[in-house]
Amino acid sequence: MDQNPADPALEVKRLQRCMNDLVSILALPAIWSGSEPRRILETLLEALLGMLDLDFLFGQVRINSHDDPIEVLRTTQRHGSSYSRDEVRQALNPGAASLHWQGQEVSLFPLQMGIEGELGTIVACSRRTGFPEQTERLVLSVAANQAAIGLQQALLLAEQRRVASELDHRVSQRTTELAAANEVLRKEIVERKEIERRLLESEVQLRQSEARHRVVVEAASDAVISMDENGLVTLANPAIKSIFGYEPAELIGKPLTLLMPASMRELHEAGYKRYLKTGERRLDWRGTQVIAQRANGDEFPVEVSFGEMTINERKMFTGFIRDITEKKRAEETLRVLQAELARMMRVMTIGQLTASIAHEVSQPLSGIITNASTCLRMLNNDPPNVDGARETAQRTIRDGNRASDVITRLRTLFSKKQINFEPVDLNEAAREVLGLFLGELQKDGVLLQQQFDDDLPSVMGDRVQLQQVILNLLRNASDAMSTLSDGPKQLLIRTETDGDLVRVSVQDSGVGFDPQMANRLFESFFTTKQEGMGIGLSVSRSIVEAHHGRLWATGNDGPGSTFAFSIPLRISY
Numbered sequence: 001m002d003q004n005p006a007d008p009a010l011e012v013k014r015l016q017r018c019m020n021d022l023v024s025i026l027a028l029p030a031i032w033s034g035s036e037p038r039r040i041l042e043t044l045l046e047a048l049l050g051m052l053d054l055d056f057l058f059g060q061v062r063i064n065s066h067d068d069p070i071e072v073l074r075t076t077q078r079h080g081s082s083y084s085r086d087e088v089r090q091a092l093n094p095g096a097a098s099l100h101w102q103g104q105e106v107s108l109f110p111l112q113m114g115i116e117g118e119l120g121t122i123v124a125c126s127r128r129t130g131f132p133e134q135t136e137r138l139v140l141s142v143a144a145n146q147a148a149i150g151l152q153q154a155l156l157l158a159e160q161r162r163v164a165s166e167l168d169h170r171v172s173q174r175t176t177e178l179a180a181a182n183e184v185l186r187k188e189i190v191e192r193k194e195i196e197r198r199l200l201e202s203e204v205q206l207r208q209s210e211a212r213h214r215v216v217v218e219a220a221s222d223a224v225i226s227m228d229e230n231g232l233v234t235l236a237n238p239a240i241k242s243i244f245g246y247e248p249a250e251l252i253g254k255p256l257t258l259l260m261p262a263s264m265r266e267l268h269e270a271g272y273k274r275y276l277k278t279g280e281r282r283l284d285w286r287g288t289q290v291i292a293q294r295a296n297g298d299e300f301p302v303e304v305s306f307g308e309m310t311i312n313e314r315k316m317f318t319g320f321i322r323d324i325t326e327k328k329r330a331e332e333t334l335r336v337l338q339a340e341l342a343r344m345m346r347v348m349t350i351g352q353l354t355a356s357i358a359h360e361v362s363q364p365l366s367g368i369i370t371n372a373s374t375c376l377r378m379l380n381n382d383p384p385n386v387d388g389a390r391e392t393a394q395r396t397i398r399d400g401n402r403a404s405d406v407i408t409r410l411r412t413l414f415s416k417k418q419i420n421f422e423p424v425d426l427n428e429a430a431r432e433v434l435g436l437f438l439g440e441l442q443k444d445g446v447l448l449q450q451q452f453d454d455d456l457p458s459v460m461g462d463r464v465q466l467q468q469v470i471l472n473l474l475r476n477a478s479d480a481m482s483t484l485s486d487g488p489k490q491l492l493i494r495t496e497t498d499g500d501l502v503r504v505s506v507q508d509s510g511v512g513f514d515p516q517m518a519n520r521l522f523e524s525f526f527t528t529k530q531e532g533m534g535i536g537l538s539v540s541r542s543i544v545e546a547h548h549g550r551l552w553a554t555g556n557d558g559p560g561s562t563f564a565f566s567i568p569l570r571i572s573y
Contacts (some may be wrong), residue, residue, distance in 0.1 A: 020182050041120075048143055052136055112144065181198065181201065424460070441478060451494040462543075462547075468540070484509075500570065
């Protein structure tokens with residue numbers, strides 16, 4: 001591009017190429033739409049390298065403070081030299097205008113992407129004397145601005161990637177054709193008629209590029225609006241009509257504040273003037289929710305995203321405005337439904353607590369009634385059996401205290417209060433439960449086997465609640481064998497250590513359960529028994545999970561099933 005400007009034909013050619021380069025640069029956003037930042041940077045550098053007489057282009061994009069920057073190097077192989085990304089990065093000094101590379105002076109032209117370079121940097125490098133020329137500066141500056149806009153849109157328009165990918169392919173093809181046409185123009189510069197023909201071709205291509213851009217903007221369902229440094233509207237797409245009620249032509253030359261409630265206009269104008277003066281943003285330009293105003297005066301919520309570019313040293317702003325009225329209505333509907341669901345959950349919890357208390361207290365209450373009846377018979381004997389009556393009365397007191405403990409623990413469980421953790425010997429706890437339940441097992445003809453690990457370590461937990469789980473598993477096992485008419489009724493209770501867990505399992509030879517129902521066995525009010533309430537296993541699971549453990553059920557290889565729970569030896573809070 002460093003032709004002698006004194007030659008009119010060469011000057012026309014140079015300006016024509018600059019115009020073609022700018023056309024190609026302005027076509028790049030269509031390629032980038034929906035692309036990842038790396039793709040945006042790679043496409044830009046490749047296009048610039050094909051347009052300008054450069055040794056290499058180095059680009060760095062910073063998306064956020066958490067991830068490493070994206071770096072791309074594009075080079076030409078000439079002068080017998082080669083470049084690597086690490087070598088170039090180490091050789092570049094911030095603010096440097098040139099560097100020495102392999103004994104030669106190399107001119108640098110750095111450009112920032114974004115208002116303050118927050119998106120990244122592009123560095124163009126050439127050994128050519130006089131680099132960069134004015135036209136090259138213009139092309140590189142427009143390219144940097146276009147890249148900044150593309151990077152911002154990449155974060156906003158992810159949902160349009162599929163459409164943008166298709167558009168990217170088409171524009172990429174057209175860009176390649178333009179590059180080829182430019183190369184032909186360079187070789188045939190001596191023919192004026194060919195210059196005129198290529199100029200006409202370029203004008204047609206520019207109109208086509210503008211037409212493609214216009215189609216994308218006009219087909220958008222969001223309102224697209226541009227304004228100048230004075231805050232006056234310069235472009236509005238057809239969606240303005242459906243969202244705001246204005247014809248697009250009505251807004252051209254009008255202040256953007258026309259689309260805002262009166263209460264927001266002064267605040268917007270003050271913030272806009274402050275930004276033009278200081279570059280300070282007090283709002284996120286990517287997806288800010290504000291209140292807008294329609295032509296009829298109705299106010300409604302919108303989501304606004306704005307991008308900025310500089311043309312001829314003047315700022316231009318383009319924004320995407322989305323009506324989120326339906327979204328807000330859906331959010332409010334969801335909030336009401338969540339509140340109603342929370343209320344229903346509270347009602348269900350109260351019902352579950354009531355059913356749980358009735359279920360769990362039934363066993364100690366039955367013991368109280370039985371012991372009281374036995375005590376009366378002993379006192380009615382002649383002579384009265386005072387010692388036996390005293391022992392029976394003590395058992396009655398014990399069952400009463402147990403019923404009280406069960407109610408207290410269930411209230412603690414359902415109120416989500418802190419469990420009183422203390423060391424618990426599960427062997428000892430299980431033997432105490434068997435002492436209470438052994439009579440019922442013998443009455444039902446159940447053969448009990450015990451396999452307790454003598455070296456079983458203690459766990460941290462609530463003794464009464466864990467005993468309640470063991471009692472529920474024993475009762476379920478006994479009930480599962482109650483309908484057997486032939487074959488032995490065998491029940492095995494086992495304790496063992498499994499790594500950093502202590503496991504308790506109860507195995508029966510009963511009717512078992514349908515494997516398809518395995519996931520529902522622990523649901524509240526689900527039962528396979530004719531007279532069951534469906535509460536015992538649900539409460540047991542809640543107790544085990546409150547101890548950071550797990551409760552599960554499996555079918556046996558033979559008849560019956562096994563219910564087991566495990567408690568960790570060490571609990572992390």
